[in-house]
Amino acid sequence: MTALRRLPAGLAHPFSPVGRSDPYPAYDWLRANDPVHFDVTTRMWLLTAHEHCASALKDPRFSAALGQRERVRDDDLPASMLTTDPPDHNRLRAPGMALLGPAAVRELAAALTAVVDGLLDGLADAAEVTRDLGEPFATGVLARTLLVPREDEAAFADLARRASVNLDPLAGPQAAREGRVAMGELTRFLDAHVAREPGGAIARLAEDERLTRPEMLGILSLAVVGGWRPLAEMVGNALFWLLPRPEALAALREGGDELARTAVDELLRLEAPIPFTARVTTAEVSFGDAVIPAGARVLAVVAAANRDPAVFDRPGDLVLTRSPNPHLAFGAGTHFCLGAPLVRQAGALLLRGLAERFPAIRADGAPPAWAPVLVPRRLGEFRIRLS
Numbered sequence: 001m002t003a004l005r006r007l008p009a010g011l012a013h014p015f016s017p018v019g020r021s022d023p024y025p026a027y028d029w030l031r032a033n034d035p036v037h038f039d040v041t042t043r044m045w046l047l048t049a050h051e052h053c054a055s056a057l058k059d060p061r062f063s064a065a066l067g068q069r070e071r072v073r074d075d076d077l078p079a080s081m082l083t084t085d086p087p088d089h090n091r092l093r094a095p096g097m098a099l100l101g102p103a104a105v106r107e108l109a110a111a112l113t114a115v116v117d118g119l120l121d122g123l124a125d126a127a128e129v130t131r132d133l134g135e136p137f138a139t140g141v142l143a144r145t146l147l148v149p150r151e152d153e154a155a156f157a158d159l160a161r162r163a164s165v166n167l168d169p170l171a172g173p174q175a176a177r178e179g180r181v182a183m184g185e186l187t188r189f190l191d192a193h194v195a196r197e198p199g200g201a202i203a204r205l206a207e208d209e210r211l212t213r214p215e216m217l218g219i220l221s222l223a224v225v226g227g228w229r230p231l232a233e234m235v236g237n238a239l240f241w242l243l244p245r246p247e248a249l250a251a252l253r254e255g256g257d258e259l260a261r262t263a264v265d266e267l268l269r270l271e272a273p274i275p276f277t278a279r280v281t282t283a284e285v286s287f288g289d290a291v292i293p294a295g296a297r298v299l300a301v302v303a304a305a306n307r308d309p310a311v312f313d314r315p316g317d318l319v320l321t322r323s324p325n326p327h328l329a330f331g332a333g334t335h336f337c338l339g340a341p342l343v344r345q346a347g348a349l350l351l352r353g354l355a356e357r358f359p360a361i362r363a364d365g366a367p368p369a370w371a372p373v374l375v376p377r378r379l380g381e382f383r384i385r386l387s
């Protein structure tokens, strides 16, 4: 094993209360000085270089199934693609493509435009970003994708909010219990809803003979748990970078679809809503001189990898036209985010719509502060004015 290195005194641990708000100084130090780092606080290995994160996420010796099982709360969750390794994973993921793949998202294009237009039409001049924009955006996008009846959207949003505590692999036992209860309720809600909605991608999924009904419901509930909160928070995270930069907003207004699409990826690179993801090694793995033993818990810290100067020119700057942009905010390899086409399509519509309709959009009051939570990365209260 490599020599144990500690973060210098004075640099907040990225998971400490101070570090949670601004983990980047610690990530930068780790990436530069100890990119394969054994963290004595969590007893986990932290990978912070792009090269190592990308390689671990594509390497079958880093098991996602074991990574998830390590989590205290997962005993009751339905089987899902995120909690399985190949070959079983393929059986669950392939039908998931029917729901979330590029063809399914093309089918949804008009519905997504209507969600964004309806949301922007209904905004008052003063708004709180997550409550008035991010959460209704996430609810609308997922409700149209999963064909949740409009009258049930409020109940759906409530369940999605409560179940999203399952996103954080480091959350405590109380949150775990609440997450488990919410997950059961969400699964029953989806079960009832899927039973009475004929037609479309959901019906195709329900009829897929490769899946049992609990597995089918596992895919749907994973889409909600994995998708709702990250979608909601990406809006504030994006506006945090955009509002102080009128030139970026002007570029979005004038740059058309193409720029809106590269902008979504660039904003996710800078503030990944899911900053890390957990694995467990099934065999010893070496990265240069560093040796990770078998059975070790590993976090691929994609938020650190996304600012790696070895891969990204001007890594701390917002470059809306950045392309290619090999960021890892959607993960990589086997478990690459199945919702990425949906996020890109809906995110581009929202960013462009906001910039075009509200040329005077700006922060209202002091700049918002980052909430001291790990997953998802998100802001505290963020008030804006639209005109």
Ligand code: HEM
Binding pocket: 057, 064, 081, 082, 083, 093, 096, 100, 142, 145, 222, 223, 224, 226, 227, 228, 230, 231, 234, 268, 272, 273, 274, 277, 278, 328, 329, 330, 331, 332, 334, 335, 336, 337, 338, 339, 340, 342, 343
């Ligand atoms: C900004 C929004 C989002 C971000 C940043 C994000 C990020 C991620 C990441 C990092 C992973 C990989 C996790 C791992 O390797 O352990 C992942 C997987 C996944 N995401 Fe997303 N996600 C987002 C939105 C969504 C949405 C909207 C959906 C569904 C509607 C979704 C569905 C999934 C699914 C099903 C997986 C598991 C794929 C697999 O295991 O094969 N995500 N996502």
